[in-house]
Amino acid sequence: MKKISHFINGKLYSDKTARTGPIFNPAIGEKIGEVELGSKSTVELAIQSSKNAFIKWSKTTPINRSRILSKYKDLLMKNMEELAAIVSEEHGKTIPDAKGSVQRGIEVVEYATGITDSLKGDHSSSVGTNVDSYSMRQPLGVCAGITPFNFPAMVPMWMYPVAIACGNTFVLKPSEKDPSCPIRLAELAIEAGLPPGVLNVVNGDKEAVDTLLESKDVQAISFVGSTPIAEYVYHTGTKNNKRVQALGGAKNHMVVMPDADVDKTTDALIGSAFGSAGERCMAISVAVCVGKKTAENLKTKLLEETSKLKVGPYTDKESDFGPLNNKAHYEKVLSYIDIGEKEGAKLIADGRNMKLQGYENGYFVGPTIFEDVKPDMKIYKEEIFGPVLSMITTDTYEDALKLVNDHELGNGAAVFTKSGMIAKHFTENAKIGMIGVNVPIPVPVAYHSFGGWKRSLFGDHSMHGPEGVRFYTKLKTATVTWSEDNSGPEFTIPVLS
Structure with missing residues (x-):
């Protein structure tokens, strides 16, 4: 030892x-x-x-x-x-x-x-x-x-x-x-x-x-x-x-516009929400879909692709992501999922009770997705720091931007769109320290600087x-x-x- x-x-x-x-x-x-x-x-x-x-x-x-x-x-x-x-x-x-x-x-x-x-x-x-x-x-x-x-x-x-x-x-x-x-x-x-x-x-x-x-x-x-x-x-x-x-901490939003490419957006969202088991301060933990059709299209593709993910130990080269780091944090993430259900959010992908053969005592949580999440819910307000994604639907882009700006945390945010006008407006008006345009985890390169806004x-x-x-x-x-x-x-x- x-x-x-x-x-x-x-x-x-x-x-x-x-x-x-x-x-x-x-x-x-x-x-x-x-x-x-x-x-x-x-x-x-x-x-x-x-x-x-x-x-x-x-x-x-x-x-x-x-x-x-x-x-x-x-x-x-x-x-x-x-x-x-x-x-x-x-x-x-x-x-x-x-x-x-x-x-x-x-x-x-x-x-x-x-x-x-x-x-x-x-x-x-x-x-x-x-x-x-x-x-x-x-x-x-x-x-x-x-x-x-x-x-x-x-x-x-x-x-x-x-x-x-x-x-x-x-x-x-x-x-x-x-x-x-x-x-x-x-x-x-x-x-x-x-x-x-x-x-x-x-x-x-x-x-x-x-x-x-x-x-x-x-x-x-x-x-x-x-x-x-x-x-x-x-x-x-x-x-x-x-x-x-x-x-x-962070509660990073991805605003998905109706014109966003569904396949590319889904891939970006999966990698940013579940990569490294969500233990990233730049992980996307909230997907904000503008319009019900946008939300339905993204949800369908997201559930289809998420079901293919392999969670496992780092020794398995086919693992997409591994366990949470420690038992206390593992139990904390599980408690947030329980709270989300009690608050009324709809759990459409449940990563609890994941047991891998030979790794039964490991701290594994699978991809977890909530929809119908509301801004007053604890799972929305607080950083979970695990593979848990919240989905929210708004009627307009302005409503989506307001969600981003009203949150007390302002580390990173992304917008997925084909509109240069929306991209420019979001970049200039989001009260966030690091912005991605069709980039899900906008971590600056070394010769720029890393840091958020607000709390x-x-x-x-x-x-x-x-x-x-x-x-x-x-x-x-x-x-x-x-x-x-x-x-x-x-x-x-x-x-x-």
Whole structure:
């Protein structure tokens, strides 16, 4: 049985007196290892390691930081199979899905290798007689990231590559549910030439989180998780004078117009609603059909294609998606399905009571579809984070847009249509952070930035891309003159001329 500890100052670190938590293989529902839950002192040790490393790393030239990250990217690509297998065993997602998530993380590393361009700053000559002005972006210090169980490789790589490229050092607190991959990512970073202490990984629970949030030595916190915890992280972090970006939950809508291609829309909806067992913050969980005929056509095709899906363990190459990650979440998703029935929604595909031979204790839930869902129902208002799709029918496009805009969460949304006018209007008027036009999961590429609106994002900056660089740096502006004129002191604000 494997035992996962921490990665501090360039090597594995174990506190023999630490509390531990179980690691499960969700396909079989059995314990396969234990993870140390870092105490306050262990987290403080990691913070101190990063604080010490910052002194030299912040003075390392951007081009040399870029070269290390380039080597790191190559090592990640070389070890893709291993990383995907680690993710799949502890999370449950299929190998192709795991590979895709690792690849999207690597793309952020690749973006970070171009940090020399992002840190160039602006320069204006002759803003006054013999006076120049220029700006620069400088690192913050020790930064920290708190990441969820659904993407144990990708989400951490949304954070630390950009942070360390900007000259910061980083303490990562991944989910204790699937902790092995983040440790391996840190080992590969050292192999690529990253100095010890620049990237530390501490496993833990609320004690570790609160230590990071309260530490005076941590300058910035990045978080991805549920909205209630995102709000807690944001308010606690800012109360302790930190810069915080906290990404919360989602209830992503797909608006289906009458002119949408039914086959393409169905394929897109199935992949986005049920892929990775719905454990994605960008999963489509609400299909809004404009018109009864649109709804009937989509429902017929959706039920036909959904019945062909194969749910199974990641070791089965034919599996379309695997189990939910852990027992508590599995039971929570099942409870939402029960609630949906009690609230009066019509269950037209039921994924409960799924038992696979040889995997009877696995946390499997099949594709689940409700119709006749109303906006006041709990299954509509709250993020379920499982393979559960709600279908709603509206009379007009305007009604559909209002549904999207009235929901308190605003992570992502999509519209499927052949009308450029509808697509443009939806893109400009949906109160949502990330929009897809005939694209079901509009996750921005690495050189754009990821983040929602409303209660899906607390803070002013999205992740990775240009917004990531702004979050992990502070702006400094210099006004400079080399004039030899000495006319004595001035007691008013200088007027440049």
